Amino acid sequence: MGNSTMRSVASGTGLAVLSDLPDNHDAHTIRRANLRRAFQLVLRGEGAATRAMIARETGLTSATASSLVAELIESGFVVDGRPAASTGGKPATRLEVAQDDNLLVVFVVFPRETKVGVLTASGRTIHQETVPNDPADIAGSISELAARTRAGFEGRLLAAGVQVPGTTDGRIVHESVQLGWRDVALAAIVEDVLDVPAFVVNDVDAGAIAEAVLRPVSLRLFVHLGEGIGAATTAMTTVQRGATGRAGEIGHVRVIYEGLREKCRCGLTGCLESTSSMVAMLGDAYHDGLPLDEAERLARAHAGSGTLLTGAVALSRALRMMGALLDPVEIVLGGSAPALGAEFLGDLRDQLEMYAAEGTAPIVVRYASLGAGMFLGAGQHALQSSIGVSWHGADGRDSVGAA
Numbered sequence: 385m386g387n388s389t390m391r392s393v394a395s396g397t398g399l400a401v402l403s404d405l406p407d408n409h410d411a412h413t414i415r416r417a418n419l420r421r422a423f424q425l426v427l428r429g430e431g432a433a434t435r436a437m438i439a440r441e442t443g444l445t446s447a448t449a450s451s452l453v454a455e456l457i458e459s460g461f462v463v464d465g466r467p468a469a470s471t472g473g474k475p476a477t478r479l480e481v482a483q484d485d486n487l488l489v490v491f492v493v494f495p496r497e498t499k500v501g502v503l504t505a506s507g508r509t510i511h512q513e514t515v516p517n518d519p520a521d522i523a524g525s526i527s528e529l530a531a532r533t534r535a536g537f538e539g540r541l542l543a544a545g546v547q548v549p550g551t552t553d554g555r556i557v558h559e560s561v562q563l564g565w566r567d568v569a570l571a572a573i574v575e576d577v578l579d580v581p582a583f584v585v586n587d588v589d590a591g592a593i594a595e596a597v598l599r600p601v602s603l604r605l606f607v608h609l610g611e612g613i614g615a616a617t618t619a620m621t622t623v624q625r626g627a628t629g630r631a632g633e634i635g636h637v638r639v640i641y642e643g644l645r646e647k648c649r650c651g652l653t654g655c656l657e658s659t660s661s662m663v664a665m666l667g668d669a670y671h672d673g674l675p676l677d678e679a680e681r682l683a684r685a686h687a688g689s690g691t692l693l694t695g696a697v698a699l700s701r702a703l704r705m706m707g708a709l710l711d712p713v714e715i716v717l718g719g720s721a722p723a724l725g726a727e728f729l730g731d732l733r734d735q736l737e738m739y740a741a742e743g744t745a746p747i748v749v750r751y752a753s754l755g756a757g758m759f760l761g762a763g764q765h766a767l768q769s770s771i772g773v774s775w776h777g778a779d780g781r782d783s784v785g786a787a
Contacts, residue, residue: 716750
């Protein structure tokens with residue numbers, strides 16, 4: 385899995401896990417899968433993995449494990465670290481992820497600006513910047529930023545992740561109301577500049593992935609609140625995308641039937657987004673990309689205005705239905721939702737408890753982890769899509785947050 389091998393794999397479908405190998409798999413395919421498994425163990429070990437541990441965890445011979453590690457070292461993905469504690473004989477050498485090469489580039493695209501981060505293969509951000517978009521040519525702004533990023537990290541890039549508001553198949557942004565896009569071949573645009581594989585991911589899915597990396601659970605419903613509203617379901621670290629890739633498009637589901645209904649930007653009335661989006665609750669001063677502290681200031685200014693409570697009531701109706709359908713371990717509110725504070729979350733929980741559906745389990749709902757970095761979700765998506773490994777999770781245990 386030398387650098388050229390990894391990049392050729394990244395441009396295809398990623399390294400296959402052993403359970404996904406076809407019956408007629410060859411020695412090269414098995415070798416590639418074992419390299420992926422070995423590198424995954426080094427990633428998860430965070431400096432504690434050894435050759436002996438890789439042999440033990442994979443069931444491979446010591447000689448094969450050592451051969452895999454040697455190839456990973458030669459490719460620049462792994463380096464020898466500090467000696468492990470001695471158990472009586474010669475101490476084993478710990479293995480660490482190389483930090484200088486095989487970098488991931490992540491673009492987080494908002495209507496007004498684009499943020500870029502460069503991450504090591506272990507997920508550490510080593511560079512980031514924000515640039516304003518040209519409203520008439522957002523794709524051109526992204527291309528210029530990509531060119532500047534490539535110049536700063538020439539020859540060291542492995543893959544790119546691009547996070548956008550809108551529906552995508554991973555290559556093309558089929559529709560983005562916020563960006564004014566329809567059928568934009570964004571992955572190809574980025575690849576032409578960076579000369580590495582690029583993987584596009586919806587912003588809601590990216591948020592769900594980030595939460596799954598930090599706190600993997602068997603089934604989670606993630607709901608993103610911003611200028612729009614969307615949802616994603618994750619099983620451990622895998623997003624369930626649906627038959628057409630549009631699972632979670634809940635913003636324009638009607639939830640308000642009674643009284644005076646707000647008109648939604650889609651032209652209908654009573655949509656979830658028209659009542660429970662951050663714009664609906666905090667006003668036009670809110671926009672995606674607004675720093676969290678500024679969103680918190682807007683939330684404090686609207687406390688007592690009634691818009692937050694109305695938004696909580698409408699959102700509870702949608703969550704109650706989705707919770708009954710999915711029976712998730714928990715529901716997590718992400719995007720800018722944490723800026724709404726404890727009172728909004730309390731109102732939402734009260735509504736869910738007050739009108740709990742008979743026969744369903746209590747719904748656990750909390751805000752997303754504030755420790756999730758801006759680039760974590762799209763970075764994980766690029767890593768998984770390119771070489772088939774993930775930073776954390778997938779141990780089969782549920783880890784539920786308290787608040």
